[in-house]
Amino acid sequence: MVCCWFSLFDINQYEIYFNIQIMPLHIGIVACSAEGAALCYRTICAEGAQRFGAHAHPEISMHTPSLSDYMDCIYRDDWQGVSELMLASAEKLAKIGADFLICPDNTIHQALPYIASRSPLPWLHIAEVVAAHAAQRGYKRLGLTGTRYLVDSETYPEKLAALGLEYVRPEVADRDGINRIIMDELVYGEFKPEAVAYFQQVIGRLKDAGCDAVVLGCTEIPLIINEANSPLKTLDSTRLLARAALQRAGV
Numbered sequence: 626m627v628c629c630w631f632s633l634f635d636i637n638q639y640e641i642y643f644n645i646q647i648m649p650l651h652i653g654i655v656a657c658s659a660e661g662a663a664l665c666y667r668t669i670c671a672e673g674a675q676r677f678g679a680h681a682h683p684e685i686s687m688h689t690p691s692l693s694d695y696m697d698c699i700y701r702d703d704w705q706g707v708s709e710l711m712l713a714s715a716e717k718l719a720k721i722g723a724d725f726l727i728c729p730d731n732t733i734h735q736a737l738p739y740i741a742s743r744s745p746l747p748w749l750h751i752a753e754v755v756a757a758h759a760a761q762r763g764y765k766r767l768g769l770t771g772t773r774y775l776v777d778s779e780t781y782p783e784k785l786a787a788l789g790l791e792y793v794r795p796e797v798a799d800r801d802g803i804n805r806i807i808m809d810e811l812v813y814g815e816f817k818p819e820a821v822a823y824f825q826q827v828i829g830r831l832k833d834a835g836c837d838a839v840v841l842g843c844t845e846i847p848l849i850i851n852e853a854n855s856p857l858k859t860l861d862s863t864r865l866l867a868r869a870a871l872q873r874a875g876v
């Protein structure tokens with residue numbers, strides 16, 4: 626038996642000589658709510674050309690149980706149940722060839738630790754992606770927005786603190802107002818001027834609290850809030866996750 630070892634240079638030269646194209650990794654999307662998942666999917670497809678060439682993007686597969694299945698667990702504070710739904714999607718995506726997973730839903734990331742050791746595939750963590758981008762941009766103190774379940778949790782604080790970043794949660798009344806808009810309007814594709822105005826007021830109060838950027842920590846929020854209408858610089862969790870997936874798929 627003869628063993629051969631190749632350096633990265635050797636492999637690249639081999640690819641060029643034999644005109645071999647290394648295929649991007651297959652992205653698996655564990656989806657929860659439709660609007661956020663759709664925006665993430667569209668971003669991967671639209672921005673894939675920047676990395677892979679005209680009209681090109683990695684192979685993508687998505688699995689979505691009914692949102693009500695997730696919400697039934699969340700209303701009961703049953704995060705183990707949430708994690709089992711995520712694992713079921715992960716297993717289905719693994720069986721059809723996905724190489725790694727993303728979840729374009731901030732809220733249910735708090736259930737990910739329950740299944741980390743049982744997942745058939747690795748995940749990109751949305752809060753880690755956002756925190757890394759914030760640190761790279763030089764932000765120091767971030768406002769958190771998202772569902773009440775997300776903002777009340779340690780999903781973002783843990784990842785931000787690991788990079789030395791400070792954070793501010795909105796007041797309880799503001800969390801409730803944002804949660805209502807997300808769950809009663811945004812997840813149904815309803816985008817109202819009154820909702821935009823409400824978010825602007827909350828973000829304005831976060832700015833007054835010393836924040837230099839705001840985490841759009843629900844994947845539907847970027848559908849109504851962006852750099853053009855926000856009182857603070859925005860960290861668009863949906864598109865940042867999509868771009869991180871593109872980068873991961875290209876290795």
